[in-house]
Amino acid sequence: MIISLINHSRLITDEQVQEVIRAINRQLKEDFxxxxxxxxxxxxxxxxxxxxxxxxxxxxxxxxxxYLVDGVNSLGATGWHLANYGDIPYGIVFLGLCAKxxxxxxxTLSHEALELVGDPMCNLLVQxxxxxxxRRRVFHLFEMCDAVQAESYSTAGVxxxxxxxxxxxxxxxxxxxxNDFLGRCYKGKTLESFGMNxxxxxxxxxxxxxxWEQPVYEDDKExxxxxxxxxxxxAGRGYRRxxxxxx
Numbered sequence: 001m002i003i004s005l006i007n008h009s010r011l012i013t014d015e016q017v018q019e020v021i022r023a024i025n026r027q028l029k030e031d032f033x034x035x036x037x038x039x040x041x042x043x044x045x046x047x048x049x050x051x052x053x054x055x056x057x058x059x060x061x062x063x064x065x066x067y068l069v070d071g072v073n074s075l076g077a078t079g080w081h082l083a084n085y086g087d088i089p090y091g092i093v094f095l096g097l098c099a100k101x102x103x104x105x106x107x108t109l110s111h112e113a114l115e116l117v118g119d120p121m122c123n124l125l126v127q128x129x130x131x132x133x134x135r136r137r138v139f140h141l142f143e144m145c146d147a148v149q150a151e152s153y154s155t156a157g158v159x160x161x162x163x164x165x166x167x168x169x170x171x172x173x174x175x176x177x178x179n180d181f182l183g184r185c186y187k188g189k190t191l192e193s194f195g196m197n198x199x200x201x202x203x204x205x206x207x208x209x210x211x212w213e214q215p216v217y218e219d220d221k222e223x224x225x226x227x228x229x230x231x232x233x234x235a236g237r238g239y240r241r242x243x244x245x246x247x
Contacts, residue, residue, distance in 0.1 A: 001040035003116060004062035005109075006047050008069045009095055012105070017044055017068065020106045023158035024113055031155075031181060032114060035165045040117045042066070064116045065090040066109065072096035089120040101226055104159040107152045111161040114144040126169045128194035130204060132215045138204040140169075140194060148180050148191065150199020150222055168193055199223050 007017050021042045033039035043062070065088060072094055091112040098105040118124075124142035129135075144163045151162035168179040170193055179191045191197050196215075199222040204213050216223040 001038075001064065001117060001120070002062040003040050003042045003064045003066055003113060004045045005042050005066045005068070006045055008047055008067055011070055011095060012068065014044060019156075020109060020158050023106070023155045023160060024110050026155055027110060027160050028113070028117065032117070032163065035181070036118070038117065040064075040113070042113060062088075064088060064120050066112055066116065067092045068095065068105070068109070069093070070095050072100065089116055089122070091116055104152070107159050107161045110159075111145040111149060114161065114163050118142060118144040125205065128169065128171065130215065131195050131202060132217075136206075138206050138213075141203045141205075142169075143203065146202055147196045147200045148182070149201075150226075151180075151182055151184065151197060153182060164191070196220075196223070199226065201226070 005017065005021060007014055021044055024042055028039045028041070040063075045062075067090065069092060093105060093108050093112055095105050098108050119142045125139040126142055127137060128140050130138050145161045147164055147168070148162040152159045153162065154160070162180055162182045164180045165178055167174070167177045168191065173193060179193060179195075180197070183190050184197065186198060194202075196202060196217060198217075198220055201214055201216040201220075201223045204215060205211070206213065
């Protein structure tokens, strides 16, 4: 899978982008693929038109496309990849929103690249437990990073997003099993299946009510802040699912 990256930012040079691409490609090959057994390669392309809009995309190349764009909300979204145009999956990283949530844009780009690889057409759901009520069965979006999105690590000096491992999407826990790449402990426990680490939140669908929800832990102020901010700017996959564009 080839993911074309189009830099429409006036704030970040192509040289800076190439450094981040190199680190993300290492992440995909050396960190992600050994666990998931599939991967992708990012490559920088030159823009041939204006920045993307909801009605026009002039840079649809490769198996998928990611755009770097200044600002916060000119498309009503950021860091999302719900839609596809001409059957080519795409995602958008808004540098303004990265600044608002105080997250390095390289982390957001890593996040979106990993999730384009995991579910390029954005139509996969996994049945699992509601993290706030383990007796309740719901459907989770097949997200690689949301549950651990406040966590990052560095490769070649570039900050990259943590991500979940295949066992995260299984019911029950097994001794010694890893559910995310970093495996950090909080209060003596690592990430549980269909759970969230501090700062993370999920998008779940309740088939009984027909509603999409974004659960966060009650005492997790950082996750609540991020969820509120993304809701205010109408961003993210959960918002796009519950507020679809007219066909």
